[in-house]
Amino acid sequence: MPEGTEDTLKRGFESRREHFLLRREATGARPIEEIYSELDLSLLMPRKVPAYGARAAKTTLSPISIDRRDPEPRDVEIQILYCGICHSDVHKVRNDWGNTHFPLVPGHEMVGRVASHGSQVTSFHEGDLVGVGCIVDSCRACPECRAGREMFCHEGVTFSFDSFDKGRKTWTAGGFSTSVVVDDRYVLRIPSGLDPAQAAPLMCAGITTYSPLRQFGCKPGNEVAVVGLGGLGHLAVKLAASMGANVTVLSTSRAKEGDARRLGAKGFVATKEPGALDAEAERFDLIVDTVSGPHDLDRQANLLRSFGTMVLVGLPPAGAPVDVSGLIHGNKRVAGSNIGGIPETQEMLDYCGKNGVMADVEVIRADQINAAFQRMEQGDVHYRFVIDASTFRA
Numbered sequence: 001m002p003e004g005t006e007d008t009l010k011r012g013f014e015s016r017r018e019h020f021l022l023r024r025e026a027t028g029a030r031p032i033e034e035i036y037s038e039l040d041l042s043l044l045m046p047r048k049v050p051a052y053g054a055r056a057a058k059t060t061l062s063p064i065s066i067d068r069r070d071p072e073p074r075d076v077e078i079q080i081l082y083c084g085i086c087h088s089d090v091h092k093v094r095n096d097w098g099n100t101h102f103p104l105v106p107g108h109e110m111v112g113r114v115a116s117h118g119s120q121v122t123s124f125h126e127g128d129l130v131g132v133g134c135i136v137d138s139c140r141a142c143p144e145c146r147a148g149r150e151m152f153c154h155e156g157v158t159f160s161f162d163s164f165d166k167g168r169k170t171w172t173a174g175g176f177s178t179s180v181v182v183d184d185r186y187v188l189r190i191p192s193g194l195d196p197a198q199a200a201p202l203m204c205a206g207i208t209t210y211s212p213l214r215q216f217g218c219k220p221g222n223e224v225a226v227v228g229l230g231g232l233g234h235l236a237v238k239l240a241a242s243m244g245a246n247v248t249v250l251s252t253s254r255a256k257e258g259d260a261r262r263l264g265a266k267g268f269v270a271t272k273e274p275g276a277l278d279a280e281a282e283r284f285d286l287i288v289d290t291v292s293g294p295h296d297l298d299r300q301a302n303l304l305r306s307f308g309t310m311v312l313v314g315l316p317p318a319g320a321p322v323d324v325s326g327l328i329h330g331n332k333r334v335a336g337s338n339i340g341g342i343p344e345t346q347e348m349l350d351y352c353g354k355n356g357v358m359a360d361v362e363v364i365r366a367d368q369i370n371a372a373f374q375r376m377e378q379g380d381v382h383y384r385f386v387i388d389a390s391t392f393r394a
């Protein structure tokens, strides 16, 4: 038995036993068969839920059954309605970053309804529309957690999938499933007016692009370039345009030009056309790079004005060199940005609710996930695949 499994089983058993005893207390000394017939049998069974995952490296995803813990006093149990597919899910399944633990259930852009909650949860109620993103636990006490930057927790953040949950000594399983159980500190409220399927991608792609626009300044009249028009890129365009910036999309071909303009871009550059980037030299205050594959960062840095910033959020499998002298001439900055903490994620959701910012989605069934992964690897995404969670079957 893997280390920690016994503890997890014991905890699950204890809460099921408690449920049984409470029912017996409430019903008095009646025949055991009669009491048993009134029990919520789902609480007496291990919580197995249908999911989709990869059993080993270099395999496709297929139906898999996973355990969800019984809700603890501070937990919210969520029936997932939709889960977006982020390119980080693709990188993880392909083991692009060399750190994946299999079997793996990806998914970190969840939107669903509260199905139940523990006795100490007061801010969420059954039926509430909520979201869960990348972060499901952290120490809550270190300076980063106290500042609402839980992704940098000094004790190590617990991500919603493929992350070791130190308290429970298990690996987390993500949102490619029908339900999830999460501590209420890490559950976000989805504002009314946002469509649940179109809000799901906000839980990662939304916060990952909103945060650098806020950190590095995106003001009316700023020239902002967005590199790569995929899930992150299209939300970066919508968000930057909603903040009043003049947005230009840098895409590998002309195929997405019409879409870029519809999403709010004023300019469009097909980066593979000869001389295309030279024409844009020293033009941008801010470049948001969302590219998932290898590309030339030096050529992009040339597009910055003096004191401009190129912020990298895309995480290709391998890094790329940047010429230092090119940065020094013009005091240009290269920065990185990692998702965003829980308070900023709620701020982003509220901003999107007020400004009507949502993802353009292609809703798919679970059995279309492998095809969606392939299309994302070919850049063929318009602009986020979102899985209808009712199509997961054991």
Ligand code: NAP
Residues within 6 Å of the ligand: 085, 086, 087, 088, 089, 091, 204, 205, 208, 227, 228, 229, 230, 231, 232, 233, 250, 251, 252, 253, 256, 290, 291, 292, 293, 294, 295, 312, 313, 314, 315, 316, 337, 338, 339, 376, 377, 379, 380, 381, 383
């Ligand atoms: P996506 O939907 O697949 O879009 C990526 C886009 O990048 C493609 O559609 C394509 O756009 C462009 N692209 C891909 N390969 C390219 C190459 N070799 N050269 C130039 N352009 C290329 O991916 P996503 O979900 O937006 O994620 C993008 C990246 O961000 C991934 O690496 C992901 O892991 C990372 N990420 C980081 C964070 C963070 O916290 N920093 C959070 C989430 C995701 P065009 O068709 O327009 O060329």
Ligand code: ZN
Residues within 6 Å of the ligand: 086, 087, 088, 089, 108, 204, 205
């Ligand atoms: Zn993501």
Ligand code: ZN
Residues within 6 Å of the ligand: 138, 139, 140, 141, 142, 143, 144, 145, 146, 152, 153, 154, 155, 156
């Ligand atoms: Zn912490």
